[in-house]
Amino acid sequence: MLDLLISTLTQGLIYALISFGVYITYSILDFPDLGVDGTFPLGAAVTAVLLTQGVNAWLTLPISLLVGALAGLFTGLVHVKLGVRNLLAGIITMTALFSINLQIAGSNLTVDRGTDTIFTSAPVMALLGDMTLMGRKLAVSLVLVALVKLVLDAYFRTRSGLLLRAVGDNADLVTTLAKDRGTVKIAGLALSNALVALGGCVVVHEQRSFSATMGTGQLVYGLAAVIIGVSLTNFFAAGPLARTLRKTRALRWLAHPAGTTSVILGSILYKLCIQAALSMGLPANMMKLMTAALFLLVLVVSGRKGEEIIHA
Amino acid sequence: MLEIRNITKVYNPGSVTERRLFENFSLTVEEGQFVSIVGGNGSGKTSLLNIICGSIPIEGGDVLVDGTSISKLKDYQRYVSMGRVYQNPAAGTCPNLTMLENLSLADNKGKSFNLRRGVDRRRAEGYRAQLRSLGLGLEDHLDVKMGALSGGQRQAVALLMATMTPLRFLILDEHTAALDPKTADAVMTLTDRVVREKKLTALMVTHNLRYAAEYGDRVLMMNQGHVVLDRAGEEKKNTSIDSILGMFNQISIECGS
Numbered sequence: 001m002l003d004l005l006i007s008t009l010t011q012g013l014i015y016a017l018i019s020f021g022v023y024i025t026y027s028i029l030d031f032p033d034l035g036v037d038g039t040f041p042l043g044a045a046v047t048a049v050l051l052t053q054g055v056n057a058w059l060t061l062p063i064s065l066l067v068g069a070l071a072g073l074f075t076g077l078v079h080v081k082l083g084v085r086n087l088l089a090g091i092i093t094m095t096a097l098f099s100i101n102l103q104i105a106g107s108n109l110t111v112d113r114g115t116d117t118i119f120t121s122a123p124v125m126a127l128l129g130d131m132t133l134m135g136r137k138l139a140v141s142l143v144l145v146a147l148v149k150l151v152l153d154a155y156f157r158t159r160s161g162l163l164l165r166a167v168g169d170n171a172d173l174v175t176t177l178a179k180d181r182g183t184v185k186i187a188g189l190a191l192s193n194a195l196v197a198l199g200g201c202v203v204v205h206e207q208r209s210f211s212a213t214m215g216t217g218q219l220v221y222g223l224a225a226v227i228i229g230v231s232l233t234n235f236f237a238a239g240p241l242a243r244t245l246r247k248t249r250a251l252r253w254l255a256h257p258a259g260t261t262s263v264i265l266g267s268i269l270y271k272l273c274i275q276a277a278l279s280m281g282l283p284a285n286m287m288k289l290m291t292a293a294l295f296l297l298v299l300v301v302s303g304r305k306g307e308e309i310i311h312a
Numbered sequence: 313m314l315e316i317r318n319i320t321k322v323y324n325p326g327s328v329t330e331r332r333l334f335e336n337f338s339l340t341v342e343e344g345q346f347v348s349i350v351g352g353n354g355s356g357k358t359s360l361l362n363i364i365c366g367s368i369p370i371e372g373g374d375v376l377v378d379g380t381s382i383s384k385l386k387d388y389q390r391y392v393s394m395g396r397v398y399q400n401p402a403a404g405t406c407p408n409l410t411m412l413e414n415l416s417l418a419d420n421k422g423k424s425f426n427l428r429r430g431v432d433r434r435r436a437e438g439y440r441a442q443l444r445s446l447g448l449g450l451e452d453h454l455d456v457k458m459g460a461l462s463g464g465q466r467q468a469v470a471l472l473m474a475t476m477t478p479l480r481f482l483i484l485d486e487h488t489a490a491l492d493p494k495t496a497d498a499v500m501t502l503t504d505r506v507v508r509e510k511k512l513t514a515l516m517v518t519h520n521l522r523y524a525a526e527y528g529d530r531v532l533m534m535n536q537g538h539v540v541l542d543r544a545g546e547e548k549k550n551t552s553i554d555s556i557l558g559m560f561n562q563i564s565i566e567c568g569s
Contacts, residue, residue, distance in 0.1 A: 155427075159420055162409070162430035166417055169406035172398075176474065177421045178391040 006134050008275040012268030013141040014206060015221060017199035019229075019267045020152060021068075022222030023259060024192040027230065029168040029185060034090030034219055035075045036196050038097030039068050041215035043197025045105040048210035052111055057118045060201055068197025069190040071097060076186030094215075102212050109210040117205040137206060144202065148195070149260040156259075164188050196222075217288045221270065224295040229266020231302040233257045270294070314341040314364070314481060314513060319373030321359060321537075333359055333537045337373070341530075345544070346507050346514045348524035350556065351534035352564060357517040360534070361483050364515070366390045377480075392422065395474035397467070399486040404470025407459030411450065411469060414458050415439045418473035442472055446502060464495030468502060475506050482507060484516040488523065496520070500527065521560065525553040535563045 018040060025033040043064040050060045071093055079089035111117070118124065119137050128136045155161045167174050167184045174181045196218070204210055236242055242255040257265075277290050321334040333356050341347055349357050362368040364375055366387035374381050382390055397404055405414050416431045419439075436454060443451040446468050450461075458466060467487060475482060484503065488496035500520075504527050507514045518524055524531050531548055533541035533556065541559055543551050 157430050158427045159423075159425040159430045160427055162413060162417055162420075163425040165409060165413075166406050169408045170403070172403055173406060173417075175388045176391045176394075176396050176404075177417060178388050179425060180386070180388050 003134060004275065004279070006138050008271050009268060010134075010138045010141050010206065011275075012271035013138070013145045013264070014202045015199060015225065015271060016145050016264045016267035017148060017202060018196050018218055019222045019225035019263045020148060020260060021192040021194070021196035021199070022219065023226045023263045024164075024188055024195070026223060027168075027226055027259065028165055029188045029192075031079075031086050031168075031185065031189065032090070032219075033072075033075060033189060033192060034087060035071060035093035035097070035189075035193060036090075036219040036222060037215040037217070038094035038101070039071045039193045039196045039215075040200040040203075040218040041101045041210070041212065042071055042097050042104075043068050043200030044204045044210045044214060045101040045109075045200075046197075047201040047204040048105055048109040048111055051115050051117065051204070052109065054115070057116050057121045057205065060205075061118070061198060064197045064201035065194040068200075069194040071197065072189035072191070072193025073186060075193070076189040079189075080182035080186055098212065098215075101215075105210050105212070108212060111204065111208040113208075115208075117208065118202070119205060141202070141206075145264060148198075149258075149264065152260050153258050160187075217291050220291055220295050224291070224298050225267035225270045226263055227266070227302055228269055228298050229262035229264070230259065231298075232265065232269075233262040313343050313378055314515075315376040315379070316340075316360070316364070317374045317376060319363060319375070320371045321356075321363065321368075322371050325371065334363075334370075334373075335537065337537060339532075339539065341513060341515065343513055344511050345530055346504075346512075346528035347516065347530045347532060348528040349515060349517045349532045349534060350519070350521060350524045350560065351532075352560075354536070355534040356537045357534055358485055361396075361485050361515060361517060364390075364481075365394060365396060365483060393479055394481040394483060395479045396483040396485065397470050397474050397487040399489045401463040401466040401470065401490055402459075404473065405458040405466055408457060410455050410457055411443075411461070412436060412439065412454040414469065414473060415454075415476070418476040421477045442476075443469075446472070447498070462495075464491050464499065467491060467495075467499050471499065471502060471506065475510060475512070479510075480513055482512045482514040484514065484518075486517050486519060489519055503527075521553050521556050525551060525556055531556065533559060533563075 018036070022036060025031045046067050047060040047064055050063065051057065075089050075093040078084050078092055079086055084092070116122070119133065119140055124136060124140060128139055131139065156165065163174065163179060163184055164187070167181050167188070171181045174184065203214075237256055245251045245255040273294055274287065274290060278284065278287065282290055316337065316339040318336045318338055319334050320332070320336065323331045323333060339360075349360070351357050359368065363370055366385060370383070374383050376382065377393070406417070409417070412431055416435070419435060439454065440451040448465055448468055450465060450469065458469070461469070471487070487503070488499050491499060500523055503516070506512070514528070516528065529548055530544035531541070531551060532539050540563060541556070
């Protein structure tokens, strides 16, 4: 039971990386990027190949970020420079990537036990060698996700980050600030897809396998995590506990969790729900149906239904 | 000097709904001039502003600043020297960003949007001083999200933002139309002050004939893509609101409305 909880928690954390990416496109940029379903396995394919080739485990992280950014760049260019609608631009990337991913990986790939992943690499073993593999997975994922969260939070506060948020909020205003909204969108898509590919990368480290179809439903997962997380924190921020927290200066920050914190919580919660359903005897083949049903439930309950956009 | 030279603007070209708005339309606005533009719906007022800002394409002609064509410049490139306030108060600010973040964005216009801090708290006192001068009590609400403010408050902030950094041209597109009379007056007074203080060349489209008569040093009346009244300087000062209204009614009768 405890093992199951730890592994679900780990999964929730790793998938939060994908949700960060979805958060940037869907919540901040107001761009429903279907390319996610292709970028996630892209990061996974690249990582699986690199690991089987004996490349250093840690090196696969920046490489995945880079290839993900390239995929996002492509979606962005198709949308901005060729004037293709956002939904269709994502679909084009997603479809093209399905073949590209298979070209990269050859077929479904398994990373054998002898190959070091980030969870079994020398520096991690030196630090956390006493822990079980499961504990190490949780610890490493936690550090990784926390690190990405802090970097993102810091980025959103920079001039560039502020402009990114402004484009999703009021693109016409950005034009009057003498900035090309298209360039900002492209940069945002690159950042988002970089994070999604990083998620795919870490998933391969965790489960030691790549399959061509692993991308299916990842956007829905990310959207659900984002909407659950943001809805819950909004609910919390309007509640009595947050009101009490606001009264104390030292605790005030707790009353307004950052968007990225909400996303992590949403991701963990969503994984827990799915895991609970599986534990109660839902066949694994039914998982995507379950994911979709749960997403629909979240949309209806949160009252968002997809048309209202959430922001940082 | 802003010059519009022989422009042609056709809406829906080639279709049954084709409408030729401008045909060889020309207009010259002197440096530092504050021009009010009035006219009925569909007279081409807003189209004119959109053409100057590059928001819509033109079929012929040229837009020039100091004799140099800016027709090849994209809209965002033209805004380097232009500021714009729209009719819709929501259009000039980001509703989900705080007022401080909005003002910081405007303050960074013309600079590189790099990885330096987006909000410089040291500038907050300066923002507060500017907000205080509006007299709307906004100076204590820097951390409030823009969307929580009223239309008038947002429009005043939008005007501040549009004119925060050095600029030459201010484009006002019915920017008081969505406000209640009292707030509209406040925003109009502020507009006049900013234009004078910063010595801007301003084009203001308005449906308020009183504003057109009272403010600015040139008034244009447009009808179906033509300037039907153009008064500047002393002549403008002696133009009463009644004579503008009279002219306006005359056009309306001619159009059969």
